Amino acid sequence: MFELYAFATPNSVKVPIALEELNLPYVLHGINVRQGEQKTPEFVALNPNAKVPVLVDPEAIDGRLVLTESAAILVYLAERTGKLLPASGEARARVFEQLFFHASGLGPAFGQAGFFQRQTAEPQPPAAQRFSTEANRTLGVLDGVLARHEFVAGDVFTIADIAHFGWLWRREFAGVSLDQAPHVARWYAAVANRPAVQRGVARVEALIPAA
Numbered sequence: 001m002f003e004l005y006a007f008a009t010p011n012s013v014k015v016p017i018a019l020e021e022l023n024l025p026y027v028l029h030g031i032n033v034r035q036g037e038q039k040t041p042e043f044v045a046l047n048p049n050a051k052v053p054v055l056v057d058p059e060a061i062d063g064r065l066v067l068t069e070s071a072a073i074l075v076y077l078a079e080r081t082g083k084l085l086p087a088s089g090e091a092r093a094r095v096f097e098q099l100f101f102h103a104s105g106l107g108p109a110f111g112q113a114g115f116f117q118r119q120t121a122e123p124q125p126p127a128a129q130r131f132s133t134e135a136n137r138t139l140g141v142l143d144g145v146l147a148r149h150e151f152v153a154g155d156v157f158t159i160a161d162i163a164h165f166g167w168l169w170r171r172e173f174a175g176v177s178l179d180q181a182p183h184v185a186r187w188y189a190a191v192a193n194r195p196a197v198q199r200g201v202a203r204v205e206a207l208i209p210a211a
Contacts, residue, residue, distance in 0.1 A: 002026040003056040005046065007033050008204040010110070010166040010173075011070040012053045017162050017200035018074055022081050030207035070166070071099050074159040084159045094153040098145075098160035102167075106142065109134040110167045110174040135174050139181050146183035150190075157191075165191050169201065 002019065004026050006012035019026045031037045031052050038050045047054045047068045055073045057065040057080075067073050078085035086092040113135040142164065145152055153160040168188050171178070178185040191197055 003029060003058070005029045005031050005043065005054040006052045006204060007031050008208050009033065009052060010107070010170040013169060013201060013204050014070045014162050014166045015053045015055060015073050016203045017165065017197050018077050018084070018159060020196035020200045021162070022077060022083055024077070024081070028203055032207070032209070071103050071163060074162060075099070078159050084157070086158070091154055095158045095160045098152045099163055102160070102163045106138040106164065107167050109138050110171065110176065113174040113176070132175055135176050139176060139184060143181040143183045146187045151187065161191055165197070
């Protein structure tokens, strides 16, 4: 059985969604990043980068595997099961294209936009404006992709959709709206209505302590 260390964050939520979509059993360990639990010695022993999520596969082919980075985890789970990732050709390449676009473009832009709008000790308007503009620009790029395809990498649901969903699920943190991205809004609603996605989201939301 897989073990997942996560919290209700844009990157964390991707992994339980994938596990639910793939019908894989897992135990979820909550790591409250708001309280700094990702910096404890026990967690840093799992991930020296002190970030969630972390996946542990005790039954990996070469023995117990501890894997970090959400995109790497998605690829691992897809290849382990032969699902949510085309085996070859352009269809597979398009999935990786979107995974790298998310990891290098949309995800960092959304994260930095949220940080400079909400978490800096003192307001930094130039930085906030820069990353807000970049977040909306990358959203526009994704909207153009979804104007041509049902899903982000083509006409079937893949791990690339799960990757993008994480930050779109937390878009309010980045101050991003879907009002000017109708194709993303259509896609987001479709993904959010998938039963496995709803189960994965519910699992991580249950980790948030009651106010």
